[in-house]
Structure formats: structure tokens, C-alpha cells
Amino acid sequence: MGLIAQKGTRIIPGMKIGYARVSTDEQNLALQLHALDAAGCETVFLVQILDELRSRNIGVQSIMDGIDTTTAAGRMVFSMVSAMAEFERSVISERTKAGMAAARRRGRHVGRPPKLAPGQLDYARHMIVAGEGRAQVARSLGVDSSTLRRLLMKG
Secondary structure (H helix, E strand, C coil), rough: CCCCCCCCCCCCCCCEEEECCCCCCCCHHHHHHHHHHHHHCCCCCCCHHHHHHHHHCCCECCCCCCCECCCCHHHHHHHHHHHHHHHHHHHHHHHHHHHHHHHHHCCCCCCCCCCCHHHHHHHHHHHHCCCCHHHHHHHHHCCCCCHHHHHHHCC
């Protein structure tokens, strides 16, 4: 399989270089990496470097999409695909933020689950008032003392 490029990878004129990416956590690179290897790519990049390559007058061929930026038509198609991908990312981001805001307005918790349940916080307050040290109470609840301090300050 092609080498996954590290910083400082030497690129030689005429060398086939692959580019692979995923846009969600559910996707994986295996299919893309296999196709790039079959196409003879010696190096594979997993980061977005296409703009840098274009600024250095380096052409890009997408073996899966039939895009070749060494031609005028290929550059146009690449620009359109890039713009649509950026648009899609923006729309997803806006929808996610709107959904989170709506959930908050309905009183729903957004984000990670709380480290401690309300009853555990009540227990911690009671133990600290009774003279138990915060570090000891935190240990008994399985959290760091700074986490306990932050949670007690919140509520």
C-alpha cells in the first residue's frame, strides 16, 4: 500500500500522490486507500492540501470522480465540487447549532452527560459541610477534586 505521508515527505516530479479523506466518523479510508494503491500512488496524504498544490501549479486527478485539474473542464468541476462540499459542511454546522439551541430552549442537556447526578452533588455538599475534605469526597465519587469544585460552583 502507498506510504502515508509525513511532514517533510519528498515529492518528485511525475510521482503519483494519493489524497484520501473522510467527512464523518462513520466513514473509513480503507476503500479509498485500496483504490489509490491500485492506481500506483506512492504517497497518500490524509489532510486537505489541494489548495496548496494548486497554488504550486500541481495538477490533481480524482480517480473516483474522474476530475483532472490539469484541464480547464477539470478545474471547473473541481471548483464546483469544492464549493458544494464547503456549502454542505456549513449547512450541517448551522443545522447542528440550531438543533442544539432548540434543545437548550426545551430544557434539554446538550453535550456530554454530567459527571455526577444531582443526588451525588447533594451527597458531596453534605459531606463537605460535615467536615470531609473535598479531595476525599471527590475520590469517593470517582471524579477529580477540580471537577467536583467546578460542579459545586455551578449549582
